[in-house]
Amino acid sequence: MSLISRFALFFFTFFLFSSSSSSLYLSPTTLFLGYQKMRKPTSSSSPLPFSNLSTRSISRAVAELRALFPYWNRTLGADHFLISCSGLGRYGDRNVIELNKNSVIVSCFPTRPGNFIPHKDITLPPLAANLARRAGTGFLKYLGYVRSGWVKDPTWVKRLASHADILVESEPSDSSTYEERLTGSRFCLFEYEAGDVSPLGETMRFGWVPVLIADRPKQDLLLMDVLTWQKLAVFVGSTSGVQELKSVLSHAMEGLYDELRESCMAASKHLEWNGKPQLHDAFHMLMYQLWIRRHTIRCVQREWVFETAR
Structure with a gap:
């Protein structure tokens, strides 16, 4: 199982059926994958959502989120997070700017220079090789x-x-x-x-x-x-x-x-990633980092009120 698949599977243990009581919203990856023209992955480490998408496609995906669900407009995406292995670069489109600057981006470690905003983004610990724990048992040559x-x-x-x-x-x-x-x-x-x-x-x-x-x-x-x-x-x-x-x-x-x-x-x-999440392992540490970021950026959409002059 790939790292991203494992994280996504474990995440659903924190899933809430009441959306109104949620602190964070996972941007639906199936929506973004739909704009990749149903390109079939070549391996478990294939490009993730957004990694091969054009600016226009990403913008359309955010527009769909805005239209289909009421949650994005409340904070301009600040209470959303998504998984994109390569992270997001710099774009000039309004929708993509909101996504990149407001939403928490969970990317693979290490990230590309310029695709990581430290105060809100997170990197995924890689899967470790299946090696025995023998720390300090060898001769330090x-x-x-x-x-x-x-x-x-x-x-x-x-x-x-x-x-x-x-x-x-x-x-x-x-x-x-x-x-x-x-x-x-x-x-x-x-x-x-x-x-x-x-x-x-x-x-x-x-x-x-x-x-x-x-x-x-x-x-x-x-x-x-x-x-x-x-x-x-x-x-x-x-x-x-x-x-x-x-x-x-x-x-x-x-x-x-x-x-x-x-x-x-x-x-x-x-x-460390475990077959079943254990206390204080990589999965729970990532969930903790997401939790403390739920109020990192809070951009509320302005509602302009015009008064009719008497």
């Missing part, structure tokens, strides 16, 4: 580990590979090798802009401290309302050199590493 695809900048890859205490894969490893290398390293290195950062939560449950290489603000990190990422990860600018990176990691090793590691393992349970 490496200071850092870079799996194939986690760092894509060729300059960074070349410089990191020249250091014997940092393991950089030249090609993808199988699951058993991956698990062995996870348990044998202290830090995992991710290039935030270009690399694959989706295994972030997966590695944290091994007690592995993530290192995020990036310069742009990290506003779309997972569960920003729940987790304090400054206490879970090490942040390094992309213009830094490898020696500076190792200096930062060495400093973290002196007094912060054990605290970081324990915090990562404790926080990882909030990033």
